Amino acid sequence: MQEPDRNGCCQKKNTVSMHVKDRKPLHPRAGLAERRRGERRSQVLRALLYGSFRPRRRGPRRTDERTLSAVDWHHPQWLAVGMLIVIGSSTDALLTLVLVERGLAVEANPLMAPLIGHSALAFALVKVALTAGGVLLLTQLARIRAFGNIPVGFFLYLVLAIYGALIIYECRLLNLL
Numbered sequence: 001m002q003e004p005d006r007n008g009c010c011q012k013k014n015t016v017s018m019h020v021k022d023r024k025p026l027h028p029r030a031g032l033a034e035r036r037r038g039e040r041r042s043q044v045l046r047a048l049l050y051g052s053f054r055p056r057r058r059g060p061r062r063t064d065e066r067t068l069s070a071v072d073w074h075h076p077q078w079l080a081v082g083m084l085i086v087i088g089s090s091t092d093a094l095l096t097l098v099l100v101e102r103g104l105a106v107e108a109n110p111l112m113a114p115l116i117g118h119s120a121l122a123f124a125l126v127k128v129a130l131t132a133g134g135v136l137l138l139t140q141l142a143r144i145r146a147f148g149n150i151p152v153g154f155f156l157y158l159v160l161a162i163y164g165a166l167i168i169y170e171c172r173l174l175n176l177l
Contacts (some may be wrong), residue, residue: 001131078142081156082135088163089131095170104173134159 041078097107097120107113135156142153 036092074144078139078153078156081160082139085135085156085163086128086159087133087158088167089128090124091167092170093127095167097123099170099173102174103116105170 012093066169096107097116100107100116107116112123114125138152138156138159142151142154142156146152146155
């Protein structure tokens with residue numbers, strides 16, 4: 001096939017066809033062995049541990065992003081507050097068991113009252129597990145604003161203050177303070 005060039009002369013156009021084995025790969029790593037050791041999303045525990053010590057997202061990628069997965073690193077203050085809340089819950093469970101055993105108090109929570117009569121261990125485990133679940137949820141939501149303008153992290157501090165007041169009250173009932 002001949003096509004005219006800039007000068008109007010006809011030249012034969014060379015077409016080159018390459019066999020599949022002669023073609024260069026489009027991607028620089030194409031043709032090399034796969035480096036991954038399997039599906040990375042199937043190793044949940046490894047991913048959680050790896051993400052805990054080497055977090056990538058310390059803030060949302062977009063200014064209006066407010067989803068739970070927007071951040072995979074939380075400030076250490078939330079760990080401290082969460083641990084203090086769980087310790088407060090454990091202390092409250094222990095003091096409640098002592099107060100009920102001595103006849104100085106009754107369990108005010110109607111959902112937990114049947115557990116106290118059934119098993120002290122079940123009562124303590126359920127109380128601490130429910131509190132820890134709530135702390136995890138509030139920690140995950142700590143950067144989001146509730147009711148339009150109140151940061152959810154404020155509620156973590158509020159729960160901590162309530163547990164502090166409750167423990168002081170229970171210690172006074174036991175004449176420990």
